Amino acid sequence: MESALLSASRFTTALHIAEREIVGGPVAVRKLQSSFYGKEINSHALFTRNFKRINLTVTSVMRKKLIKKETVVPDPDYRIPIVLLGLSGGLFYVENLPAAVPIGLLGLLLLFQTTRVRFVFDDEALEVKVGEQLEESGENVFVGGKNRWKYSSFVNWELWWPNFPILVYFKEKQTKPEGQIHFFPVIFNGKQLYDAMVERCGPSKTSGPK
Incomplete structure (x- = not known):
């Protein structure tokens, strides 16, 4: 009985202290977190902040997935x-x-290739395709693997020479970890090619192969 009365007395004292501290403003609210009720408020606020942060992250990811770049x-x-x-x-x-x-x-070979080979810049990768229907070009005859390279794998690239482009060079790490170099004759509109490379692969590093 005495123990119960002592506990009730302590609880009543805590309530009185809480009431005085609440009147005190923001500092009192921070002190109130040491009481059971304060912990409950703090947990609710923490949950609300975390929920808002997760919601913003999910919204950002979904927005990025919905906004796709136009194929060039x-x-x-x-x-x-x-x-x-x-x-x-x-x-x-x-x-x-x-x-x-x-x-x-x-000259005849390049003339034939100009009529059929296309560089296709889609939302995530550069791919070499053939024909008016943009069919897959199959495996690369020199280094193997599909003629499709993600922009994220590009190390650097270069267009020689901008005024009359002859070759486009790029190095990527998708084919092999140490990097694979590619050369293609510029049988495409040089300005369109340059603009697409800058937009999708980042600015030229002006660091051709040594």
Whole structure:
């Protein structure tokens, strides 16, 4: 009986102290957290803050997934094969056949490739496709693997030369961890290609292969 009365007395004293501290403002509220009721308030506030933080994170992730970048396919550009075929014709004219034949064959090959090969920049990767229907190009004949590389795997890239682009170079770590270098003749619209590379892969590092 005496123990019960002592407990009731302590509880009543705690309530009186809490009432005085609540009147005291924010400092009193912080002190009140040492009481059972204060802990309950603190837990509720903590839960509310965490819930809002989780809700904002989920909303941000969902928004990023919903906002997808438009697929970009640079237009074909026939300047390089035309220049090569013109050079080959000039060499034939001066009867320099050893030089004219390989240059002419290269020009014909690039002319054919310009009509069918496309660079496709989708929401997450650069992919080489073929034909008007943009069909898959299969495995890379030189290094193996699919001709599709995620932008996140790019180490650096370069376009030679901006005014009359001849080659596009890039290095990626998707094919192999130490990095794989790729070269492609620029048989696409150079400005469209450059703009797409900057937007999707980041700015050029001006650090071509050594």
